[in-house]
Amino acid sequence: MALDLPLVFALIVALSIALYVVLDGFDLGIGILFLLAPSDPERDTMMNSIAPVWDGNETWLVMGGTLLFAAFPVVYAAVLPAFYMPLMLMLFALVFRGVAFEFRFRATQSRFLWDWAFSAGSGIAALMQGMMLGAFIDGVPVRDGHFAGTTLAFFSGFTLASGFGVVAGYSLLGATWLIFKTEAATRDFARRLAPWSLAATLLFIAIVSVWTPFTHPFIKDRWFSLPNFLFLWPVPFVTVALAFGIWRAVSGKRDWLPFLLSAALFMIAFAGLGISLWPYAIPYSVTIWQAAGSRDTLIFLAVGTVIILPITLTYLGYTHWIFRGKVSSGYEH
Amino acid sequence: MSLDAVLLSRLQFAFTIGYHILWPAYTIGISGFIVVLTLLWRATRKPVYREQLRFWIHLFALGFAMGVVTGLVLSYEIGTNWSVFAARTSNVIAPFFSYEVQTAFFLEAGFIGIMLFGMDRFPERLHILSCFMVAAGAVASAFWILAANSWMQTPSGFRMEGNNFQIESWRAAIFSPSFPYRFAHMMTASYLTGAFVVIGVMGWYLWRRQHLAFARSGFSAALAIAAVLAPLQLVIGDLHGLNSFRYQPIKVAAMEAHWEGGAHQPLTLFALPDMASERNDFAVDIPELGSLLLTHRTDGVVRGLKSVPREDRPNVPIVFFAFRIMVGCGLILIAIAWVGLWLRWRGRLYDTAWFSFVCAFASPLGFIAILAGWTVTETGRQPWIVYGQMRTAQAIAPVNAAAVASSFALFVAVYLTLLMAFFYFAMRIVLAGPETPAPERESLAVRPGRDSAPARTPAE
Numbered sequence: 108m109a110l111d112l113p114l115v116f117a118l119i120v121a122l123s124i125a126l127y128v129v130l131d132g133f134d135l136g137i138g139i140l141f142l143l144a145p146s147d148p149e150r151d152t153m154m155n156s157i158a159p160v161w162d163g164n165e166t167w168l169v170m171g172g173t174l175l176f177a178a179f180p181v182v183y184a185a186v187l188p189a190f191y192m193p194l195m196l197m198l199f200a201l202v203f204r205g206v207a208f209e210f211r212f213r214a215t216q217s218r219f220l221w222d223w224a225f226s227a228g229s230g231i232a233a234l235m236q237g238m239m240l241g242a243f244i245d246g247v248p249v250r251d252g253h254f255a256g257t258t259l260a261f262f263s264g265f266t267l268a269s270g271f272g273v274v275a276g277y278s279l280l281g282a283t284w285l286i287f288k289t290e291a292a293t294r295d296f297a298r299r300l301a302p303w304s305l306a307a308t309l310l311f312i313a314i315v316s317v318w319t320p321f322t323h324p325f326i327k328d329r330w331f332s333l334p335n336f337l338f339l340w341p342v343p344f345v346t347v348a349l350a351f352g353i354w355r356a357v358s359g360k361r362d363w364l365p366f367l368l369s370a371a372l373f374m375i376a377f378a379g380l381g382i383s384l385w386p387y388a389i390p391y392s393v394t395i396w397q398a399a400g401s402r403d404t405l406i407f408l409a410v411g412t413v414i415i416l417p418i419t420l421t422y423l424g425y426t427h428w429i430f431r432g433k434v435s436s437g438y439e440h
Numbered sequence: 441m442s443l444d445a446v447l448l449s450r451l452q453f454a455f456t457i458g459y460h461i462l463w464p465a466y467t468i469g470i471s472g473f474i475v476v477l478t479l480l481w482r483a484t485r486k487p488v489y490r491e492q493l494r495f496w497i498h499l500f501a502l503g504f505a506m507g508v509v510t511g512l513v514l515s516y517e518i519g520t521n522w523s524v525f526a527a528r529t530s531n532v533i534a535p536f537f538s539y540e541v542q543t544a545f546f547l548e549a550g551f552i553g554i555m556l557f558g559m560d561r562f563p564e565r566l567h568i569l570s571c572f573m574v575a576a577g578a579v580a581s582a583f584w585i586l587a588a589n590s591w592m593q594t595p596s597g598f599r600m601e602g603n604n605f606q607i608e609s610w611r612a613a614i615f616s617p618s619f620p621y622r623f624a625h626m627m628t629a630s631y632l633t634g635a636f637v638v639i640g641v642m643g644w645y646l647w648r649r650q651h652l653a654f655a656r657s658g659f660s661a662a663l664a665i666a667a668v669l670a671p672l673q674l675v676i677g678d679l680h681g682l683n684s685f686r687y688q689p690i691k692v693a694a695m696e697a698h699w700e701g702g703a704h705q706p707l708t709l710f711a712l713p714d715m716a717s718e719r720n721d722f723a724v725d726i727p728e729l730g731s732l733l734l735t736h737r738t739d740g741v742v743r744g745l746k747s748v749p750r751e752d753r754p755n756v757p758i759v760f761f762a763f764r765i766m767v768g769c770g771l772i773l774i775a776i777a778w779v780g781l782w783l784r785w786r787g788r789l790y791d792t793a794w795f796s797f798v799c800a801f802a803s804p805l806g807f808i809a810i811l812a813g814w815t816v817t818e819t820g821r822q823p824w825i826v827y828g829q830m831r832t833a834q835a836i837a838p839v840n841a842a843a844v845a846s847s848f849a850l851f852v853a854v855y856l857t858l859l860m861a862f863f864y865f866a867m868r869i870v871l872a873g874p875e876t877p878a879p880e881r882e883s884l885a886v887r888p889g890r891d892s893a894p895a896r897t898p899a900e
Contacts, residue, residue, distance in 0.1 A: 159553025162508055166541065166549045172515045173538040180530030187519030187526075188837040194520055195847040198513045199854060205509035206858055209502050213865045252527060258840045403607050404531040408538060415542045422550045429562070430553065 112409060113399035116178035117388070119412065123174060125377055127167035129280065129370045134161045136281020138204055138229020139274060140300060141222060149293045150222065156288040156434040158208060163423050165201070177408050181252055181398040182388050189247045189254040190239050193261050197235035204228030230274060237273025241266030244319060244326075244383070246390045265318055272311030276373060279304035279353075283365035286357065290433050294362070301357045301365060309350055312376060316343070319383070325391055326383045339382065346375055444841040446833050449521040452848040454818070456513055458811055459855050463507030465810050468582060468627070469634015470500045471575035476661060478568045488657045491874045493571075494559060495654075496638075498869055501556050504548075506862060510855070521844065525825055525835035532598050532605045532613055536588040544581035548574050579627070586626055590619035592826050593817065594687045605826070617687050621680035622817075628676055629813065632669045633806030636773060638662035641870050643799025646790055654874045656790050659799075663784070666777040673770060684820075685734050688827060689743040690752070691820030694759040696730055697723075701744025705730035710764075713756040718746060754822040762815035769809035776802055 134157050144150045157164075175183040187194060207225035214221050242261040249255060282304050285297035320327035330339055349372045356364040384390055388398035399405060474496050481489035515537065519526050526534070554562060554570040591597075597612025598605045607613060639662045645655035685692045692698075697713040697720050698705055707729035711720035728738040735742065745753050776798065783789045790796075825832040 159557050162552055163546065163549035165508070165512070166545045169512055169515050169545055170538075170541045172519070173534070173541050176519065176526060176530055177534035177538040180527055180534060183519045183530070183534075184523040184527035184837075187516060188521075188523045188839055191520050191837075191839055191843050191847075194516055195843075195850070198516060199850060201512060202509040202854060202858070205512075206505050206861070209505040210861055210865055213502075213868065253523065254838050258843050400534065401531040401606055404535060407607070407610055408535045411535075411539055412542065415539075419542060419546045419550070423546065426550050426553055430557075 112402065112405040113178075113395045115409065116174065116399070116405060117395045119416070120171060120174050120178065121377075121381065123167050123171045125374065127164070127171060128377065129373055130164035130167060131161075132277045132373065133157070133280040133284035133366070134164050135204075135229040135233045136277035136279065136304075137284065138225050138281070139233060139278045140281050140285075140297075140304075141226040141229070143300065144296055145292065147218075149296055152289050152293045152434055153285060154208065154211065154225075156285065159430050160427060161205075161208060163426065165205070168201075178400055178405060179388050179395065179398040180400050181393055185249045185252060185254050185389055185393070186243070186247055189256055190242065190261060192258055193235040193239050193242070197232050197239075200228040200231035200235065202228070204232060229277075233274045233277045234270040237270035238262070238266040240273065240380075241269030241315075243390065244269070244323065244380075246323075246392075249389055249392050265315075265322065268311060268314050268318065272308070272315055275304060275307035275311050276376075279308045279369050280366070280373070283353070283357070283369045287363050287366045288434050298357055302354060305350060305353055305357075308372070312346065316379075323383075329383055329385075342375065342379055342382075346372065349375065445839055445844055446836045448841055448844040448848055449836055449839065450832065452844060452851060453517060453521060455848070455855070456510065456517060456851055458814065459859075460507070460510040460514055461810060461814060462807055463503050463510060464578065464582065465626075465630045465633050465807065466503045466637065467500065467507050468575075468578040468630035469632070469637065469806075470496055470503065471571070471578050471634075472631050473634050473638055473662065473665075474500060474571050475575045476665070478571050480661065482568070486657070488654055491654055492658050495869075495874045497556060497559065499866060501552075502862060502866055502869070504552065506858065508549075513851075519837075521837050521839060522825075522835045523837035525830070528603055528830065528835075529592075529605050529826065532607050533588045533591055536584045536591075536614070540581055540584035544577045544584065546577075547580065548577035551577070582626060582630070583623065586623045587614045587616070587619055590616045590622050593622070593821055594618040595826050595829055600829075605829075618680075618683050621676070621683045624676050625673070625680045625813075628669055628673045629806070629810050632666060632673055632773065633810060635662045635665045635669065636776075636806045637803050639666060639776075639799045640801070640803030643796045643802070644870065645873070647793060647796035647800050651873045652790075659790065660784075663777065663780040663789070666773065667781045670770070670774040670777040674774065677767075677770065682734070684817075685742075688820065690745065690748055691754065691759070691817070692734065693743055693745045693747075694754050694756045694820055695763040695816060696734075696742075697756060697760045698730065698742055698744045699746055701742050701747055703731060703739045703741050704728055705734075705742045707733060711760070713760050715750075715753070715756050752823060754820050759816055759820045762812040762819065766809045766812035766816060769805045769812065773802070773805055773809070 137153050137157055141150060141153060144153060172183075203224040205228075207221045207228065211218060211221035211225060238261055241263070245263070245265060247254065247256065279301065282297045282301040286294055286301065289297065320330060329335060349368055353365050353368045353372065356368060359365075386394045386396075388395045474493060477489050477493045477496065480486075481493065551570040551573040554566060555574050558567050558570065591613055594617040595605075595613075596616045597607065597609040597614075599608050600606070638658050642655045642659035642662065645651045646659060681692065681695075684695075693701065696705070697708050697711055699718050699720070704727070706725035706727045708720060709724045709726065711723035713720050731740040731742055732738050734740065745756065779795060780789060780799075783792055783795060821827055823831050823833070825835045
């Protein structure tokens with residue numbers, strides 16, 4: 108039996124997106140919370156807690172894009188034009204937020220501008236990612252392998268709910284990351300904010316989860332038909348249990364726990380999404396097998412990826428490990 | 441799908457990729473110089489090389505961020521604006537982009553943190569290793585992206601299935617006929633440009649009589665590199681040109697503004713090529729030299745622009761003038777590098793004020809040459825997106841012209857603002873000069889962020 112390469116690459120793409128969402132999620136979340144911080148030293152600490160790793164985290168976004176191009180060219184060619192406006196806005200936002208890392212520390216009078224660029228850039232990027240997610244769930248009209256919809260179709264009440272859901276979720280990851288990586292005033296600030304971020308995240312998860320089956324019959328059928336329902340009914344309960352765990356852990360002694368549980372919350376939401384949309388690469392017309400590139404191309408890509416990806420994960424893990432421990436506030440040593 | 445969307449998408453892509461290429465050229469060049477500095481430090485243990493290293497890591501960081509964010513834009517722009525191109529060519533070139541991320545971007549991103557924040561915190565070997573890894577990542581990135589670009593220029597290793605390109609041979613597709621020349625030409629250009637950035641900053645200090653010991657060390661090292669690379673680049677460029685002459689003769693005809701073709705072609709030093717009447721106005725020609733340069737014989741036959749229909753020709757004036765700008769900048773760089781060599785031989789390298797002054801303002805020339813060179817090769821490829829196989833106008837995504845117009849306007853505004861911000865902050869680093877040597881550093885107030893970024897508390 109030949110290896111099902113489209114399935115293998117669907118899993119690798121899913122892994123890249125999951126890593127991106129958690130890793131850049133806390134980066135962007137810190138940006139979202141940035142202006143709420145009590146004072147400048149806390150903002151320094153917040154930025155310092157991600158300065159050595161943000162670039163590696165964001166690279167998963169490029170990884171996802173190029174993997175789609177190579178492994179699922181139909182998705183790349185049909186979905187990217189469909190999301191022209193939100194993608195461009197996301198890219199502009201990421202440009203501002205990326206250069207702010209370097210420019211903010213060098214600025215004196217203009218520092219508040221870069222604070223805003225960093226924070227607004229992070230917020231808009233998160234919002235656009237969430238709106239694209241919502242529009243993706245809504246389905247992308249495709250004819251002959253190319254986008255057949257309109258430029259502003261991505262904008263609706265549902266996509267806004269999904270967009271603010273991602274903003275809230277990232278802010279939860281950011282706040283719990285700060286509990287993990289900082290101490291003193293910055294950690295206190297993060298502990299105050301984390302329950303609010305959690306509440307907002309749960310609210311939007313609930314809105315999107317209830318809204319989706321009502322307007323998307325395919326997804327309703329996936330979750331509420333037998334025998335699927337027998338396997339899937341625990342998902343909401345696990346979500347609630349995780350949320351309760353985060354709420355308890357925020358004021359607990361183990362600083363790493365809230366972040367870990369928040370990442371788990373993201374993973375369960377991501378798994379829920381996967382369950383909802385399987386086996387579509389473009390909902391609700393193109394499956395992952397129909398979207399895949401030629402077998403020769405997938406083999407060439409697979410051979411290198413199987414060798415390189417574990418090495419990459421190893422040294423990226425190493426750089427996170429070498430910068431382990433609490434980040435100090437910046438003025439005090 | 442209208443012509444407007446095509447033209448706007450072309451302008452937007454040209455602007456965003458032209459802007460982006462400045463930063464990889466800068467970071468490849470400076471990361472190369474940083475590696476040279478680590479080697480000089482290991483070999484001599486002179487503290488001045490540590491100072492140089494610290495100084496250039498700061499300036500590197502500033503440009504690196506610009507490269508990352510402007511590169512991210514491009515990886516998505518191929519899909520948003522050129523989705524038909526993406527769909528038809530993905531089975532051949534898309535893995536190149538994915539391997540670029542896997543072998544280059546992650547390598548740079550993984551080690552940049554240690555390179556920027558680890559100089560005083562981690563063992564020297566780990567820091568130097570990180571500098572090497574970042575420089576290697578920059579080279580790997582150029583390898584894959586130039587493989588993709590070269591395939592679009594001189595496609596090989598594929599077969600057509602309907603409208604789609606399918607792979608026949610990966611080796612032939614990656615190492616397409618123009619790839620070795622383009623790769624060598626771009627790498628040399630980047631290292632040369634980086635060397636002239638160093639020469640410019642150090643020349644400024646020498647001219648102002650500031651930080652003299654520091655300035656001499658960098659000036660000397662960078663000018664030595666330039667004295668080798670600048671003439672080498674002329675040779676590589678010539679070989680690249682001969683390669684284009686073989687595989688893309690119409691591009692070369694546009695570079696030289698040869699309309700008729702045939703034997704005994706002149707070299708046109710200057711002219712105003714007129715595409716409508718298919719002739720050159722105000723031409724200044726050197727007889728026979730055109731044929732001699734391209735074929736190494738005066739009776740060598742050169743193809744002219746008229747050998748293909750009008751709709752298969754690139755914009756001649758753009759290619760013609762961009763080529764002259766590139767060569768002109770390159771010749772000035774060679775002249776500066778060799779004058780430096782002569783002054784060094786005379787023992788006057790560091791105290792010839794006019795030379796320091798010229799060097800201080802020569803830094804932009806490398807970047808101008810790179811932009812002009814890419815204009816030659818990309819405009820010269822037109823009207824094809826895959827040379828001889830697929831037209832640019834066929835490649836456009838089903839995008840709305842108004843949407844492209846707004847994103848293009850935003851790109852121009854945002855990128856120009858960031859360029860000014862970059863120059864402002866880079867100037868401040870340069871004007872502040874090298875930091876005080878290590879023993880005194882400890883007692884000084886540390887700026888938040890850069891110097892003190894993520895510090896670790898003692899192990900608990």
